[in-house]
Amino acid sequence: MFSFWPYLNPVLWYHRWYGPAMDQRLLQLLDLLDVSDGETVGTSVRLPLALRDAAVLAAEMGLANSTTDLTVRGLRDHLEAVAQRAVLDAHYRRHPQVRPDLAEIAQVAAEMEGNPLAHRPELIRRAASEIRLLCEDPTPDEVLLYAAGLAAAA
Amino acid sequence: MNRARTAVLDNEAIQALSDVCHRKHRRALAALEVVAARNLGKAGSVRLVVPTAVRVEAGWDRRRRDAGLINRFPAEDAGLDSGSADRAAGIRIALDVSVADAHIGAVIEDARRPVAVLTSDAAGLRRIAAHLGVAVNAVVV
Numbered sequence: 001m002f003s004f005w006p007y008l009n010p011v012l013w014y015h016r017w018y019g020p021a022m023d024q025r026l027l028q029l030l031d032l033l034d035v036s037d038g039e040t041v042g043t044s045v046r047l048p049l050a051l052r053d054a055a056v057l058a059a060e061m062g063l064a065n066s067t068t069d070l071t072v073r074g075l076r077d078h079l080e081a082v083a084q085r086a087v088l089d090a091h092y093r094r095h096p097q098v099r100p101d102l103a104e105i106a107q108v109a110a111e112m113e114g115n116p117l118a119h120r121p122e123l124i125r126r127a128a129s130e131i132r133l134l135c136e137d138p139t140p141d142e143v144l145l146y147a148a149g150l151a152a153a154a
Numbered sequence: 155m156n157r158a159r160t161a162v163l164d165n166e167a168i169q170a171l172s173d174v175c176h177r178k179h180r181r182a183l184a185a186l187e188v189v190a191a192r193n194l195g196k197a198g199s200v201r202l203v204v205p206t207a208v209r210v211e212a213g214w215d216r217r218r219r220d221a222g223l224i225n226r227f228p229a230e231d232a233g234l235d236s237g238s239a240d241r242a243a244g245i246r247i248a249l250d251v252s253v254a255d256a257h258i259g260a261v262i263e264d265a266r267r268p269v270a271v272l273t274s275d276a277a278g279l280r281r282i283a284a285h286l287g288v289a290v291n292a293v294v295v
Contacts, residue, residue, distance in 0.1 A: 077198030084190040100184035108184040112270035
């Protein structure tokens with residue numbers, strides 16, 4: 001059955017339309033993101049009125065820089081996020097054996113946040129295994145929550 | 155929850171990322187997975203930072219086309235401007251560490267916190283962090 005879902009989600013859309021030329025396009029995207037002091041251009045962007053007014057107010061209150069700065073930063077952050085995901089996926093397409101599993105990612109996530117569970121790798125591995133029976137495509141954070149539950153129950 | 159808002163790479167972490175055959179390549183990728191997942195959930199929530207002195211030490215030339223796409227993973231260069239050079243010099247003199255490690259110290263001192271550092275030298279990192287009075291989570295690669 002035809003599903004609109006991949007077309008609504010840019011990451012899924014990217015996977016569906018991935019082809020040999022995409023690495024080249026991705027490199028082009030990364031090149032453009034690497035340009036930090038390039039020339040600027042005026043462009044017309046339609047913003048929700050309330051959002052624009054909120055940005056103006058935040059700037060007046062000293063809580064944020066200009067609307068332009070907020071827009072540029074938001075755009076860059078979003079593009080970098082999707083590019084990070086795309087680079088990893090491209091790497092795994094070439095080297096599928098190096099893709100870390102859920103437990104490995106959850107372990108590093110625990111270490112990055114100083115979570116005490118980082119010292120219980122066996123618990124994280126068990127949580128990563130068991131949580132798959134309970135939910136589809138669990139995140140590393142969900143694994144750590146499950147592992148915390150296991151630790152509390154022990 | 156104490157999610158890292160800045161992740162810093164040291165020399166060994168870059169070596170592990172750059173080489174598919176490196177024994178810690180998967181572990182380094184796991185760290186990038188965490189960064190990518192957090193940023194995909196909320197754009198800009200984790201900055202991946204590479205001090206430029208570390209990049210020089212590791213020989214990481216991001217322009218090299220033969221190095222593989224993973225070397226182009228979006229990351230932020232933390233350069234040595236006047237202020238950070240002063241801070242790094244102070245750390246180098248106080249602790250007798252390498253230029254690259256001193257630059258890491260200058261970066262973590264100025265970074266959005268909490269900070270996580272992917273490093274092969276957790277003890278050295280903790281020494282620098284203690285000197286600066288900054289809490290840092292070391293992820294050993």
